[in-house]
Amino acid sequence: MSDTLISNFQNILDGQRVLIGESLKQRYDHIWHMNTSLEALCLLLPQTTDEVSKILNLCNDHEQEVIIHGGLTNLVGSTRSSSQQVVISLERMDAIEEVDIASRTITVQAGVILEKIHDAVEEHNLLFPLNFGARGSAQMGGIIASNAGGLRVLKYGMTRDLVLGIEAVMADGTVINSLKKIIKNNSGYDLKQLFVGSEGTLGIVTRAVLKLVEAPSSRNAAFLAVDGYKDVVRLLKFFDAHLAGKLSGFELIWANAYKQMTSTSDAVRPPLPYDYRYYILIESLGSNYERDQAEFQAVLETAIVQELALDAVMAQSPSDVEWFFRIREDVNNLTDGMTHDQHFDISLPVSLIGKYIEECYDKLSTVNGVEQIYAFGHVADGNIHFMIGKESLDENLKLQINDIIYNGLQDIGGSVSAEHGIGIDKKAYLQISRTPQEIELMRALKRSLDPNNILNPRRIIDL
Known part of the structure; x- marks a missing residue:
């Protein structure tokens, strides 16, 4: 079946945009894994929403699993793939289609890098407020899919607060186009929010209308x-x-x-x-x-x-x-001195942060194999990052560290993920942040919108 699928992909895309075999050795699944070749059945490089639609329609018919790549800055394992999975990268859908000065919006394709958006709107004395360290590589589609936060959430909110409209392709290839520039739209369900923070499990975001503000002077x-x-x-x-x-x-x-x-x-x-x-x-x-x-x-x-x-x-x-x-x-100043590093982005009520982090420091300092413990973060919105240096990649050590950071969050109404998402790496801890009823509703949404479970399967939840 794989040869037939690849042949069909080549009919949708020209040959140079279907990468197989040796071509995959030049690709990777994360910006930290550039020395490790990508594992995939093939990697596809669509340039239009129509091409994405045709690809997903074909994959859905064959129940072919698909992994979506953006800027490859994801921190929860969502971009990892196997040799039996198709990878779709949106890097060539990187056009800024319009800057509407009067409406104070920018319409972009999913592959546009955040820093490019900043530069484009600066020319018009406007600001896209979202800002974080990976702005030079993170792509807007991935940013939306993970509902990224960053350094100015206190004033401007998360990504979901800055997205006015979305175009997304469903698992069966259906295109949902809601590229509206309006702030108030109370006409039924706010469907765009289904895709914000869904980590590519419900559909592939291909274009978006983003809210701008007047640039501060x-x-x-x-x-x-x-x-x-x-x-x-x-x-x-x-x-x-x-x-x-x-x-x-x-x-x-x-x-x-x-x-x-x-x-x-x-x-x-x-x-x-x-x-x-x-x-x-x-x-x-x-x-x-x-x-x-x-x-x-x-x-x-x-x-x-x-x-x-x-x-x-x-x-x-x-x-x-x-x-x-x-x-x-520049968190590299923390990680460069680590043998191996483990990252966290928890959130909890602001009033409880001091005590909770102090307790985590005390517990982690007694763990054999932990070498460094660093905490910092966006305290105004309750989001604290931990970076733990450790002597090995031993799985038991990893789980012991996870338990110390995560296990107390449920009792205080905290979350195992403030802005990085759940992906694969945090899936086992989702029940700390969500009730069984909430998780079952997530499963119901996934079954309804992706019944063949082809889109970023086994991310966030298992069916």
């Missing part, structure tokens, strides 16, 4: 330091109240992570000394540089006078702002 940032987690929460409330809606980022870094992030080179030197337990990076976006800078400085000074923070330093130039955020974004 000022950007201020500061690092602050405190010794108690209660002080972190007090500062969040203080800055949110005193910056009149301008607070766009509030990032928390634990002391040992801050030290590692700022001690690897002169490019990431420490803005504050290594004397404190918690370091907070805040960002404010506004419309008048001089006025906003004066306001930001005054609020920062008030925080110090009122002893809300023990120390603080304000960015004095755009290059200082970039320096501050480079510290937070």
Whole structure:
């Protein structure tokens, strides 16, 4: 059957866009696995929605499993494939179709890289607020499929809050086109949200209409330091109240992570000394540089006078702002010193973060084989990242670390995934975040929309 399928794929796409055999050796399943050849029956490179539709119609008829590739920055194993699976990469569907200045929207194909969107709208003094470290490689289709978050969720929300319209191809090849530019649309079910965060299990996103905002003309940032987690929460409330809606980022870094992030080179030197337990990076976006800078400085000074923070330093130039955020974004400064690394992106109520993370640090420090423990994250929206360095890839060690990070989340209403998704790697822990009834409803949706279970099978749930 595989030879017939490949021949049919070649009829849909020209020969150069159906990769088989030796051609697959130049491909990989993740940007961290570039030295490992992709395992797949074949890799397909469609350029249009119609081609995606024809491919899926054919695969559905033959009950052929399909794995979807975007920018290959996924962190939960969703892009892994086997030699019996077809891989569809949307990298050639990379056109920005329209920037509508009046509607403040941008219409893009799924393969467009996030940074390219930023550049395109900047020319029109607009901003697409979604921002995170992988913006130079992450593709919009994958970003939508995983409902990515990032550094400005506090002000602008997750990906689902920025998607106005979607075009998606269902498992049987049916095209769902809802590329509307309107914000208010209360006409029945909001079908686009079925695909946001579904990790490619319900359909393949091929195009999207994204919400833009007016570009800020000022950007201020500061690092602050405190010794108690209660002080972190007090500062969040203080800055949110005193910056009149301008607070766009509030990032928390634990002391040992801050030290590692700022001690690897002169490019990431420490803005504050290594004397404190918690370091907070805040960002404010506004419309008048001089006025906003004066306001930001005054609020920062008030925080110090009122002893809300023990120390603080304000960015004095755009290059200082970039320096501050480079510290937070370049997690390679943490992983480069690890023999093997294990990543987490949990979420939990803001008030409980300090105690929970401290308990995780204490428990992990007693585990034989754990070498480094670093925590940081988007504390304003309850999302904390853990990076654990370990001496081996032993499965028992991996599961022991998972249990420490995850097992307490259910009792406090937390989640095993804030923004990375479930994929394969977190599937066994889904019941921590979702009730049996919720999981069964997910299965019912999957059976209804993909009855042959061909789209990213065995991701999120098993049928």
